[in-house]
Amino acid sequence: MSWIKSxxxxxxxxxxxxxxxxxxxxxxxxxxxxRKKSDYIMKRIPRQGLELLFKKEWWxxxxxx
Numbered sequence: 001m002s003w004i005k006s007x008x009x010x011x012x013x014x015x016x017x018x019x020x021x022x023x024x025x026x027x028x029x030x031x032x033x034x035r036k037k038s039d040y041i042m043k044r045i046p047r048q049g050l051e052l053l054f055k056k057e058w059w060x061x062x063x064x065x
């Protein structure tokens with residue numbers, strides 16, 4: 001299943017709905033399943049923490065890329 005077809009599935013469109021249905025600006029009925037929140041940061045990450053994270057990521061990339 002392609003990514004765009006999975007969007008059709010998870011937004012509760014009927015089976016066999018064409019991808020063009022996503023162009024409709026009429027919102028679907030809200031259900032608890034499709035009311036999702038994105039991740040967000042509760043508190044700021046200190047600069048030292050970010051520097052350590054980037055150093056580790058850089059090291060892993062150089063090791064495995």
